[in-house]
Amino acid sequence: MNNEAILSLFDNNSGVYVSGERISQELGVSRTAVWKQIRKLEAAGYRFEASRKLGYRLMSVPDLFSAEELGLSLKSDVFGKSLQLFDSVESTQNIARAAAEEGAPEGTLIIAEQQVSGRGRMGRGWISPRGQGVWMSMVLRPTIPIHFAPQLTLLTAVALCRSLKRITGLSIGIKWPNDLLIEGKKISGILLESAAEDERLRYVIAGIGISVNLEESDYPEELLAKATSLRIAGGRKWERTEVVADFLKEWEQLYLLYQEQGFGPVITLWEALSVSLGKQVRLITPQGDIAGVPVGLEESGAIRVELADGTFKSVFSAEMGEPL
Ligand code: BTN
Numbered sequence: 001m002n003n004e005a006i007l008s009l010f011d012n013n014s015g016v017y018v019s020g021e022r023i024s025q026e027l028g029v030s031r032t033a034v035w036k037q038i039r040k041l042e043a044a045g046y047r048f049e050a051s052r053k054l055g056y057r058l059m060s061v062p063d064l065f066s067a068e069e070l071g072l073s074l075k076s077d078v079f080g081k082s083l084q085l086f087d088s089v090e091s092t093q094n095i096a097r098a099a100a101e102e103g104a105p106e107g108t109l110i111i112a113e114q115q116v117s118g119r120g121r122m123g124r125g126w127i128s129p130r131g132q133g134v135w136m137s138m139v140l141r142p143t144i145p146i147h148f149a150p151q152l153t154l155l156t157a158v159a160l161c162r163s164l165k166r167i168t169g170l171s172i173g174i175k176w177p178n179d180l181l182i183e184g185k186k187i188s189g190i191l192l193e194s195a196a197e198d199e200r201l202r203y204v205i206a207g208i209g210i211s212v213n214l215e216e217s218d219y220p221e222e223l224l225a226k227a228t229s230l231r232i233a234g235g236r237k238w239e240r241t242e243v244v245a246d247f248l249k250e251w252e253q254l255y256l257l258y259q260e261q262g263f264g265p266v267i268t269l270w271e272a273l274s275v276s277l278g279k280q281v282r283l284i285t286p287q288g289d290i291a292g293v294p295v296g297l298e299e300s301g302a303i304r305v306e307l308a309d310g311t312f313k314s315v316f317s318a319e320m321g322e323p324l
Pocket of ligand 1: 090091092093115117118119120121122124126128134135136137179188189190191207208209210
């Protein structure tokens with residue numbers, strides 16, 4: 001049985017229940033085959049209401065990106081100019097990396113409806129259900145020394161935070177280095193992977209995950225305390241195309257400003273959006289935990305932390321946890 005046959009049956013019975021028996025008769029398949037097909041459609045983003053007595057009712061169809069609509073909505077000049085839209089991929093990072101290796105220009109953007117092996121920082125995974133979020137990777141070719149690459153992560157977090165705040169009106173802050181939080185729960189993640197030769201960056205793949213329309217049922221139980229979505233926090237769905245278009249415009253402008261004026265303006269913007277400054281925290285580094293109060297961002301992208309004895313320490317890479 002293919003999706004088309006069962007979906008056209010629901011289309012002809014819009015808003016009403018169709019019994020499993022009727023579906024199986026009309027399509028000439030077993031009840032088990034009907035149930036399996038419904039499960040597949042649910043995995044693809046279709047929502048059904050199921051009733052033991054009445055059967056199935058189609059509640060909503062996945063709201064997918066259209067390459068045409070995206071193309072028409074983009075307001076950026078270079079970012080997203082070359083755009084590839086995929087349905088299901090392992091990770092958009094892999095596709096963008098392959099494109100970069102083949103010489104794809106700066107601004108080449110890969111977007112997928114779903115990632116089956118989405119990657120997070122520190123070797124973690126990234127939940128990327130179909131049609132519910134923005135899962136994308138962009139090729140950047142900055143002419144900066146390799147040790148400045150962390151600046152790009154912070155720049156990207158600033159642009160994303162400013163754009164999402166503007167679109168949703170929600171109170172969103174940045175937890176160092178680049179997590180975007182609403183009431184302490186993460187709504188997006190940024191993963192920069194770079195390829196270098198000697199001291200020169202050949203390219204950077206900037207991966208961005210925005211949990212736009214995920215519902216609580218999309219998260220495993222243990223993540224619900226730490227993660228949320230714009231939909232859960234805002235109590236409504238958001239247009240993913242608008243989210244992408246607005247962010248790309250903001251990101252491109254900030255990237256241009258950075259190329260003209262350096263990292264200074266990004267530091268000021270980052271500090272204004274940060275939820276990490278001035279609070280006692282614990283920084284988990286491979287060399288051990290550090291307790292202190294972050295007081296500002298440094299030119300290198302490191303965070304400056306005041307320790308209990310009044311001295312300062314620059315921390316380049318760590319997980320920021322709650323106070324000790
Ligand atoms: C984090 O751990 O906070 C970073 C998460 C980055 C997720 C995005 S989704 C698009 C791109 N493809 C991936 O596999 N990861 C990044």
